Amino acid sequence: MFDCIIVGAGAAGGTAAYHLAKQGKSVLVLEKESLPRYKPCNGGVSPAIAQWFDFTLTPALSQKITKARLTWKMGDAVEVELSPSDSISVVQRDVFDHFLIQQAQKQGATLQDKTEVIGVEFKGERWQVNTNNGETFLARYLIAADGANGEMSKMLGLQEPKRRMAVALEVETSVPDNSTVHFEFGTLKNGYIWKFPKPNGYSLGITYFVGKEPKDLKKILTDYASQSGLELSQSQLYEYSLCLWDGDRKLHTENALLAGENAGIVDPFTAEGLRPSIFSGLKAAEAINQALDGSSDALEKYTQTIKEEWGVDMAWAQRLAGLFYRVPGIAYKVGVNLPGATNRMVQILCGEIRYSQVAERAIKRLSSKLIPGMG
Ligand SMILES: Cc1cc2nc3c(=O)[nH]c(=O)nc-3n(C[C@H](O)[C@H](O)[C@H](O)COP(=O)(O)OP(=O)(O)OC[C@H]3O[C@@H](n4cnc5c(N)ncnc54)[C@H](O)[C@@H]3O)c2cc1C
Incomplete structure (x- = not known):
């Protein structure tokens, strides 16, 4: 008992x-x-989790991420340096x-x-x-x-x-830069691809956030991995549910x-x-x-x-997603390419600010690009 x-x-x-x-x-x-x-x-895990334990998590963390690289259809790159307090870990x-x-x-x-x-x-x-x-x-x-x-x-x-489908791709390869996380938008219209370095390779993921499940998430992810130069002979692909x-x-x-x-x-x-x-x-x-x-x-x-x-x-994140992933091209220009916007997203992930503090303004800004006069 x-x-x-x-x-x-x-x-x-x-x-x-x-x-x-x-x-x-x-x-x-x-x-x-x-x-x-x-x-x-x-x-990929937020540094905010450390506050919930009275022991160090260091032995269980494999990498520190200090830079984020965001792309639109593999071009139009935006790079953001993360401050030491904002460095995301990979486990x-x-x-x-x-x-x-x-x-x-x-x-x-x-x-x-x-x-x-x-x-x-x-x-x-x-x-x-x-x-x-x-x-x-x-x-x-x-x-x-x-x-x-x-x-x-x-x-x-x-x-x-x-439940919705997400896919993970684990690739064994040498990693020239183990401190940068990649976020790719546009390759999947209603979602995005993320790529984290890990000790012996890369861990990539994909999911969609609005609308219907795309036909072949696995293929979209493996095509992206190949196009970004990864050799996939030593790789494993996994499908798994995600409960947004x-x-x-x-x-x-x-x-x-x-x-x-x-x-x-x-x-x-x-x-x-x-x-x-x-x-x-x-x-x-x-x-x-x-x-x-x-x-x-x-x-x-x-x-x-x-x-x-x-x-x-x-609830705010869902409203933001509803707009962002319906017009990702405009959203990338307005939401990612603007100085400060990506940093605010990092601060949200790090638990320093909350969606409720910034989402309303972001939604207004995005809406004004879609419907002039709304902002
Ligand atoms: C492709 C993909 C990529 C992701 N990437 C990230 C990321 O980079 N960062 C991030 O923050 N989140 C990410 N997530 C989400 C994250 O993995 C999950 O939210 C997280 O694992 C949930 O933790 P949990 O403890 O609730 O469940 P889990 O970690 O799934 O643990 C549940 C455990 O319960 C066990 N179990 C299930 N049923 C039973 C049963 N009947 N009896 C006994 N045991 C049982 C399972 O075996 C499992 O060990 C990703 C998800 C996916 C699918």
Whole structure:
């Protein structure tokens, strides 16, 4: 009998496990894969996440990004130097997620990997968690942190997040410049391509943000990689779901919470998922800790906190995306090519400013280019 069972040992699950165990609560993490495991993800992560841990993340960070290079149809480049406080890190998800879980284990959390949760039942104020290898576990509370493809939201009777396709391409090659991230617009009309350096190559990703799923995201990404000079004989292509924020949702039910990507919290303008997943893992742990200590409305407040501290900004990001990816050519000229605009985007990623502070002005500026007189 545990205080809390956490389903999924990804970024959200590891964060929640660490913070709950640190508060002295008994925690069991169930993970279906064998750890460390690869998760299709390009691993770009905001420096803002450091504030949510009281240990250094340095051993789990593989590169520091100090420059961003943005292009429109592979030309018209804009280069931005990132200030030291704004330097984005790149993580290898097998290393990073395992590191978080190890920190949780040091605080007393129990991990059982190679164990898939196949069903949950709320019986007599306890969750009974059933696994694929026939074991059953009991806990007072449950955190579902099972990611974009997870089934836990459905099992808990909560709304499932909307899934869309994203593609990751991992290329093994020598990396002449390991401090620059590339963002390519225009090659995909309703989305963009990103390319992060990693220790032995590049990690590229693509997704779309508005309208219908493009016919061949994989081909668009591999064509871009080849055209940018990468040799693809040593490469791996992965398709994976991405759950962009699409409105606030109820994230709690009887003694259980959704955290991470299955809560549908990925930024609908940039596809950033790690920072919100970690943030929600932290907030889920705080809420369950309070509930265990007797607070009767802690879980309800968790839904409210995610709405106020993340959802409000995501609503702005969604409005911005609705405009930007419908007229990407104009948007690139107005939104990217202008001095200051890209820096503000970096500041948003770094958590220094919020969408709500700048998006309205950006939308007005963009709208005025489309409909003269609107700005
Ligand atoms: C192609 C691509 C590129 C991306 N690039 C970036 C990027 O550069 N930067 C960024 O910030 N975000 C990126 N993201 C988003 C980011 O990867 C996710 O938002 C993030 O991994 C979500 O973390 P999580 O902990 O919620 O879920 P996950 O990291 O997916 O972890 C969930 C875990 O739960 C386990 N699990 C699932 N079901 C069960 C079950 N029934 N029982 C037990 N275990 C279970 C899974 O095996 C998994 O280990 C990218 C996503 C994609 C698809």
